[in-house]
Amino acid sequence: MMRLTEHWMDSQTELTLSQADLLKGLLEEAEAVVIGIGAGMSAATGFTYIGKRFTDAFPDFIEKYRFFDMLQASLFHFEDAEEYWAFQSRFSLLNFFDQPVGRAYVDLRKIMKDKNYHVITTNADNAFYVADFDMEKVFHIQGEYGLLQCSERCHQETYQDEKLMRQMVKEQSDMKVPKDLVPYCPKCGAMLEINKRNEEKGMVEDYHFHEQKALYEQFLKDNENRKILFLEIGVGHTTPQFIKHPFQQMTKQNEKALFVTMNQKEYFIPHEIRSQTVKIDEDIEEVLHKVQKKIGEENVLN
Numbered sequence: 001m002m003r004l005t006e007h008w009m010d011s012q013t014e015l016t017l018s019q020a021d022l023l024k025g026l027l028e029e030a031e032a033v034v035i036g037i038g039a040g041m042s043a044a045t046g047f048t049y050i051g052k053r054f055t056d057a058f059p060d061f062i063e064k065y066r067f068f069d070m071l072q073a074s075l076f077h078f079e080d081a082e083e084y085w086a087f088q089s090r091f092s093l094l095n096f097f098d099q100p101v102g103r104a105y106v107d108l109r110k111i112m113k114d115k116n117y118h119v120i121t122t123n124a125d126n127a128f129y130v131a132d133f134d135m136e137k138v139f140h141i142q143g144e145y146g147l148l149q150c151s152e153r154c155h156q157e158t159y160q161d162e163k164l165m166r167q168m169v170k171e172q173s174d175m176k177v178p179k180d181l182v183p184y185c186p187k188c189g190a191m192l193e194i195n196k197r198n199e200e201k202g203m204v205e206d207y208h209f210h211e212q213k214a215l216y217e218q219f220l221k222d223n224e225n226r227k228i229l230f231l232e233i234g235v236g237h238t239t240p241q242f243i244k245h246p247f248q249q250m251t252k253q254n255e256k257a258l259f260v261t262m263n264q265k266e267y268f269i270p271h272e273i274r275s276q277t278v279k280i281d282e283d284i285e286e287v288l289h290k291v292q293k294k295i296g297e298e299n300v301l302n
């Protein structure tokens with residue numbers, strides 16, 4: 001059993017609550033909630049990058065390149081532009097334009113309905129949008145699969161062309177799209193590619209990206225000395241610089257802050273914030289659903 005720091009719940013008694021009740025109680029006590037969402041959240045609600053969802057959509061690419069997962073495959077250096085787009089157009093329909101609603105996202109939206117919160121996510125799928133989130137509260141720090149950028153980063157603008165994506169899926173054969181469908185940068189003529197970050201070139205960060213970033217930073221500033229809950233959900237260790245490390249750092253700087261990590265895998269927690277850390281290791285989708293149901297039932301009673 002665990003104890004919490006003096007600022008949260010009844011710190012004198014050992015907590016014997018279920019994980020859903022614990023999370024619900026902490027969310028009720030928090031004056032502000034910063035939610036960091038990683039790939040584990042999407043995977044928990046069915047948007048997995050491995051298994052049947054991958055093998056059904058990309059049998060030809062798996063046979064040719066022996067890919068193990070869709071995310072790894074999406075970063076591969078394909079042999080030419082036609083092959084790149086044969087893969088990426090299918091990927092963007094599956095993970096963006098045709099992405100269904102995920103229950104965990106809907107539950108999270110309902111849970112947070114009347115609360116003071118903001119979201120930052122490293123996911124580039126369309127899960128928040130289809131779950132009907134207020135997009136003013138969501139910061140996509142790693143781009144979006146529905147957007148295109150100049151592969152040479154010659155200018156900071158992105159493009160969206162759903163019709164072209166659908167046409168490329170429809171007209172491809174033998175893992176190649178027709179040459180004349182490959183999109184090029186209107187400014188420099190380099191190929192356009194999916195809006196994402198890579199190590200050498202970074203990412204195109206357009207006007208909308210900077211707007212989202214400013215709103216997120218404003219939220220942090222407005223709430224920095226309050227009783228703030230940093231809730232990370234399904235955040236692994238691929239890019240800790242965006243969510244995990246800043247959340248831990250901000251927790252360390254504010255003795256009233258609490259760091260709640262929802263993950264079925266065990267990650268290292270720095271010693272300085274252990275007394276301010278709560279681990280929730282049950283199934284993400286189930287815990288969120290239970291919290292949402294409990295809140296819903298209370299609302300009916302009141």
Ligand SMILES: [Zn+2]
Pocket residue numbers: 150151152153154155185186187188189190
């Ligand atoms: Zn360009």
